[in-house]
Amino acid sequence: MAFQKKSTNNYQSKKNIIVGRNPVIEALKEGVNIDKILIFKNASGEAIQTIRNQAKKLSIPVQPVPQEKLYSLTNINHQGVIAFKSAVTYQDLQQVVDLIVGNGEVPQLLMLDGVTDVRNIGGIARSALCTGTQAIIIPDKGVGALGEDAVKSSAGALEQIHICRVSSLLNAVELLQLNGISIFTSEMNGEKKLYELDLTLPCCFVMGSEDNGVQSYISKAANDRYQIPMVGNFDSLNVSVAAGITLYEAMKQRMQQTAG
Structure with missing residues (x-):
């Protein structure tokens, strides 16, 4: 499309x-x-x-x-x-999961926790669409408005990917886990390196704000916490860049599995 x-x-x-x-x-x-x-x-x-x-x-x-x-x-x-x-149509999370599974696809989802810059959201949406991510989950508060500016920044990607707005991220995490979807949070001190995770399985990545990261109660509920390896001693990556690296690693693993 x-x-x-x-x-x-x-x-x-x-x-x-x-x-x-x-x-x-x-x-x-x-x-x-x-x-x-x-x-x-x-x-x-x-x-x-x-x-x-x-x-x-x-x-x-x-x-x-x-x-x-x-x-x-x-x-x-x-x-x-x-x-x-809103410039996008919000959808029910469980219905989207059912649709993905019903289409014979392995769920690869993305959750945004405290990401407020619409340019970052737009960039994340572009990476998500290009890597086969089926849906982006956002909270009803504490996220950048998905208006015309966000859609423009995403080059229209926000109109082509499922957007699920939820009243509680923690409840969304629990719902996904009940559906057999593992939750992976991106954190500076994550126990595992990104490439050590099996990303061919149903999963949802949680990206936090650059100031505060993923909220502690979301981190505790996650199946695994990962870090993106970096050289040097620079503090962190831009959240849009971190999301892109994460999603491309997931796409690479899935493509390698298919090729094998």
Whole structure:
């Protein structure tokens, strides 16, 4: 499938936001892909509660903000609510796993923990698509917005790979393990070298933020923690580069297995 050219309009342009209580409620009911919702921190009422409840059900992050933030985004009467449309379609993780297995493929997934730079996310998505990774898993909070900028950075890859947004990364880890998928976390002090892992088996790689790495509770739940060998004493690799190295090692092992 060829990459589709997307609009270069800014993510905060009017075509990419939904303004007002009822319009946001209707968008949620109609299944419009929404990245996040901003609500005036003192807003109240039945409509506001409806939005909060529906957003929670759909794992859409809701962020309380001051009025000034909302007015900076639109001059329309926002009624204390603005929703940002997502440039990608979010899918259910278990359904995606079932689809991958049903297609006779070995799951190779990627989970992002605290990666906020949309350029890194775009670069990661390109590497993921080029290495046969079937899905990227992101949390509903603490990740860069997958808007037009992210899609542009990914050269359209984010539109061609399954994106699963979950309310809890730990629950996602447990779900994957129940499906026979091993969890490997990328860490500076990982017990194993990347090439020592058997990456021909069903697996999911967890990439953490450059500042804090993978969260400790995710690391503890993982099947293995690995490091990418480096020469010299430089601190770490860019997360997009680390993801690319990891995914290409996995692709190499799988190609060697097929060739053998």
